[in-house]
Amino acid sequence: xxxLAPERTIQPVSTPVRRPTSRSPVATAxxxxxxxxxxxxxxxVLIASSKSGAELFSTFTFSPSTHLFDNIADLSAYRxxxxxxxxxxxxxxxxxxxxxxxxVSAAAGYGLAKYTFIGKQATFNVLLAGVLVPSVVLAVPQxxxxxxxxxxxxxxAVLLPSIISPYGIYLARIYAAAAVPDDLVxxxxxxxxxxxxxxxxxxxxxMAPGLVTVFLFQFxxxxxxxxxxxxxxxxxxxxxxxxxxxxxxxxGASQPSLYTSVVTGSLLSIVPLVALFLTLQRYWKVxxxxxxxxx
Amino acid sequence: xxxxxxxxxxxxxxxxxxxxxLAPAVLLFAAFLALPIGxxxxxxxxxxxxxxxxxxxxxxxxxxxxxxNYSKALTDPDFAASVLRVAAYGVIVVPTMLGLALLFALLLxxxxxxxxxxxxxxxxxxxxxxxxxxxxLWGFLYLPSVSPFHHVADRLGWPLPDLLSSGNVIFxxxxxxxxxxxxxxxxxIYTALKAIPSEIYEAAExxxxxxxxxxxxxxxPVVLPSLIMTFVFSLIATLQVFAEPVTLRPLxxxxxxxxxxxxxxxxxxxxxxxxxxxxxxxxxxxxxxFVLSYGFLRxxxxxxxxxxNR
Numbered sequence: 001x002x003x004l005a006p007e008r009t010i011q012p013v014s015t016p017v018r019r020p021t022s023r024s025p026v027a028t029a030x031x032x033x034x035x036x037x038x039x040x041x042x043x044x045v046l047i048a049s050s051k052s053g054a055e056l057f058s059t060f061t062f063s064p065s066t067h068l069f070d071n072i073a074d075l076s077a078y079r080x081x082x083x084x085x086x087x088x089x090x091x092x093x094x095x096x097x098x099x100x101x102x103x104v105s106a107a108a109g110y111g112l113a114k115y116t117f118i119g120k121q122a123t124f125n126v127l128l129a130g131v132l133v134p135s136v137v138l139a140v141p142q143x144x145x146x147x148x149x150x151x152x153x154x155x156x157a158v159l160l161p162s163i164i165s166p167y168g169i170y171l172a173r174i175y176a177a178a179a180v181p182d183d184l185v186x187x188x189x190x191x192x193x194x195x196x197x198x199x200x201x202x203x204x205x206x207m208a209p210g211l212v213t214v215f216l217f218q219f220x221x222x223x224x225x226x227x228x229x230x231x232x233x234x235x236x237x238x239x240x241x242x243x244x245x246x247x248x249x250x251x252g253a254s255q256p257s258l259y260t261s262v263v264t265g266s267l268l269s270i271v272p273l274v275a276l277f278l279t280l281q282r283y284w285k286v287x288x289x290x291x292x293x294x295x
Numbered sequence: 296x297x298x299x300x301x302x303x304x305x306x307x308x309x310x311x312x313x314x315x316x317l318a319p320a321v322l323l324f325a326a327f328l329a330l331p332i333g334x335x336x337x338x339x340x341x342x343x344x345x346x347x348x349x350x351x352x353x354x355x356x357x358x359x360x361x362x363x364n365y366s367k368a369l370t371d372p373d374f375a376a377s378v379l380r381v382a383a384y385g386v387i388v389v390p391t392m393l394g395l396a397l398l399f400a401l402l403l404x405x406x407x408x409x410x411x412x413x414x415x416x417x418x419x420x421x422x423x424x425x426x427x428x429x430x431x432l433w434g435f436l437y438l439p440s441v442s443p444f445h446h447v448a449d450r451l452g453w454p455l456p457d458l459l460s461s462g463n464v465i466f467x468x469x470x471x472x473x474x475x476x477x478x479x480x481x482x483x484i485y486t487a488l489k490a491i492p493s494e495i496y497e498a499a500e501x502x503x504x505x506x507x508x509x510x511x512x513x514x515x516p517v518v519l520p521s522l523i524m525t526f527v528f529s530l531i532a533t534l535q536v537f538a539e540p541v542t543l544r545p546l547x548x549x550x551x552x553x554x555x556x557x558x559x560x561x562x563x564x565x566x567x568x569x570x571x572x573x574x575x576x577x578x579x580x581x582x583x584x585f586v587l588s589y590g591f592l593r594x595x596x597x598x599x600x601x602x603x604n605r
Binding site: 022023024027028030031032034035036037038039040041042044045048056057060061062103104105107108110111112115117120123126127130132133134135136137138139140141142143144145160161163164166169195196199220223224225226227230231241242243245246249250252253262263266269270273274276277278281 | 310312313314315316317319320321323324326327328330331332334335338395398399402403405407408409410411413414416417418419420421422423424425426427428429431432433434435436440441442443446474477478506527531534535537538541542544545546556557560561564565570573574577578580581584585588589
């Protein structure tokens with residue numbers, strides 16, 4: 001079909017009966033300005049990573065150079081590959097923490113959505129109030145309590161507090177209520193399936209798309225977290241990228257040659273998350289007020 | 296697997312299962328939220344009494360301090376300054392960020408704009424960038440020797456003032472927060488907009504309603520619960536601003552070690568080893584956050600967080 005309008009192929013319209021709307025250049029322009037603003041620092045780090053230490057402060061900001069691989073090699077050589085250790089640590093914290101958090105949230109959300117029991121509403125209210133608790137009030141006492149157990153400055157110090165996610169529980173409850181039909185649970189129960197089996201083989205698969213969102217949320221939150229590891233960890237072998245790069249910048253103040261490594265490290269540290277975002281786009285449907293809209 | 300009684304399948308059964316499902320969450324909540332809060336309150340009511348020179352064992356002991364840590368924190372000029380600074384910062388960040396997020400979300404939702412998919416991805420991208428990294432990137436973009444803004448402005452003969460000077464640094468930090476948060480909030484609002492059935496717009500269009508009128512009269516009211524939630528979360532995040540100024544500090548001398556309240560908590564606890572002041576300050580902050588966010592939710596009579604009770 002050669003007569004197919006090009007817009008149609010780019011933007012599949014859900015209701016074909018809709019009459020063609022006139023385009024507004026102003027609307028497009030505003031969106032593109034917003035996109036440019038958001039891409040500017042990312043573009044900069046891409047270009048700056050290709051510059052040598054001298055070029056970073058001398059050539060025009062957006063003129064690229066050819067030293068990207070030298071910079072990556074320098075960064076990789078820094079203290080025996082410490083940067084890659086930070087990358088591995090971050091992946092461990094975010095991956096394991098996110099996974100455990102999703103499991104805990106799924107179980108709690110399912111329990112709250114599909115059972116009636118004494119203290120249900122109170123439990124939910126208390127858990128939900130956790131959303132409003134700022135991490136500031138938790139950071140210092142969490143450090144002191146974990147210090148009493150001798151767990152500060154270990155992987156556990158960052159992992160354990162990252163597992164509980166009141167917001168994840170809230171989301172999981174909504175997904176469980178919406179995606180798991182009561183009839184199905186009842187039918188399985190009549191067939192003699194136990195509660196845990198029903199949860200594992202019926203509820204979890206039905207809740208799966210929502211649970212991916214819960215995982216992504218927590219994964220990004222842990223990946224981006226700074227305060228908790230900054231307080232908990234003293235040994236730079238355990239640092240995640242955020243704390244490691246922040247420290248590297250600090251040293252750069254007295255050792256400007258490190259700035260190139262900081263810039264290159266920044267680029268490398270956002271690559272995995274950007275890749276994750278682009279591949280899992282469809283899970284980024286964030287409905288904060290889902291409970292309110294549904295009624 | 297529990298073996299529930301088969302006879303009682305009709306009525307909600309009395310079973311231990313829901314407690315088992317909730318146990319991990321409740322235990323972790325108790326250990327990492329409730330207990331630390333309680334401990335912070337306890338610490339804030341205590342103080343260290345030093346006997347003699349404070350040397351040797353037993354010369355330092357913890358005693359009850361009543362509310363003295365609180366009065367000390369509240370009268371500390373550094374604390375007051377940091378609170379005012381964060382209030383000003385919040386007034387800049389929250390409306391700008393949410394205003395832009397709403398604008399972009401509405402534009403993404405109108406068929407009249409082009410390049411919507413690209414823009415949505417591009418504007419959401421900063422959410423993938425940790426605050427520390429975005430502060431690093433913007434920090435370099437602010438430095439006169441690197442900054443493209445300075446470069447362009449110099450070429451045009453309009454040299455820019457130092458973007459990290461003491462008067463500008465609050466805007467510099469605010470810009471980082473807006474940059475990092477606008478995309479996420481946009482997606483939240485956009486998701487809510489997508490939930491509106493398109494027949495409503497078609498009806499409104501047939502009635503001669505323009506796109507802007509549709510946006511204001513139909514779309515904004517529908518996404519109001521989402522806006523309220525994004526407002527509350529932004530408010531909480533704003534009061535805790537920490538990573539951005541801490542990361543920018545090596546690049547400028549205009550950010551003090553008590554630039555934000557949370558930085559002061561960190562300094563008191565870990566540099567000065569004064570855990571009791573730090574605890575009192577963090578309890579005050581938590582209380583203020585709670586009053587502001589909860590008060591706001593009550594004020595707007597929000598049904599957000601009103602659950603799907605059944």
